Amino acid sequence: MKIRIATTADIDEITRVEIDSKLQSFPQLVEACDINFDTRAYRWETWFAGQSPVSARPERIMFKVVDNSKIIGYLAIQLTTRFDMDAEIQSFFVLKEYQRKGVGCRLLKSAVNWTIANHVQSLCVGILPANPYRAFYLKYSGRYLNEHWIVWDDVNLLKALIC
Template sequence: MEYREVNTSDIPDLAKLRSMDWGTREYWTNRISGYIGGERNPQYALPPRVLYVASDNEKIIGFIAGHLSSRFNCDGELQWINVHPTYQRKGIASELLKVLTKWFVGQQARKICVDADPDDEKAQNFYKQNRARKLSEHWLVWDDIGVLIE
């Protein structure tokens, strides 16, 4: 498994992964391209942002995105994380989270929030197993995400 920063040529694969849960490839191609280029900004997002992919024999099987943010007095926000269903439950999402955590820590961003559908038990459990705590109905937070890599 290889973990690396995203290239613009990866966007169609990322859009395909996102569209497996919701929306069309075209919708996600536009969203992801705009996010990478800084033209589409989540509320309270600050310019520094990054995306990492997980690939297996050069096939993209997962990705994670995050940015600095002032939402809820946090330092950053995990925007998206997706892993192809065939590769789920193999530690890939946790490894992607650690890769993003290193970036956040390098940006001096420790308090990180993430939006998760309260009805998405899989997402809720993933974040809680990775030491996030409930902030509100839709939001979880790491008071110090650095604990994931220290």
């Protein structure tokens, strides 16, 4: 498995990973708009173009994990103005059959290294309160800002905790 930087050429495959992982991981939380391919692919076009989300600053990157020429997970992150935080994980999905094998930890490490390279310190991520995968973020010492947002005040401390 290799971690690479994703580009607009990956939008279709990333969108498929996002939708499949949602359906596999928390089908009970998925609404129709969350898994509409055209809607989600368009969202990625605007994200790569720096047009969404409105709270974002221009700096952004998406890391993809490739196994046998197939994308099996990704993490998208951007600098942000949200909550006076520095960076925000926009989207983070690994296909179910590849979960709990350390892939997410490696993606998080790439994201944290990117924030440090950008000389910023704090990080946030939005997550549905009922999403059981919040356990991943809590394992790495994320703290709740409110029921929808988990934050880290210092990515250097987070870096010391991850694989």
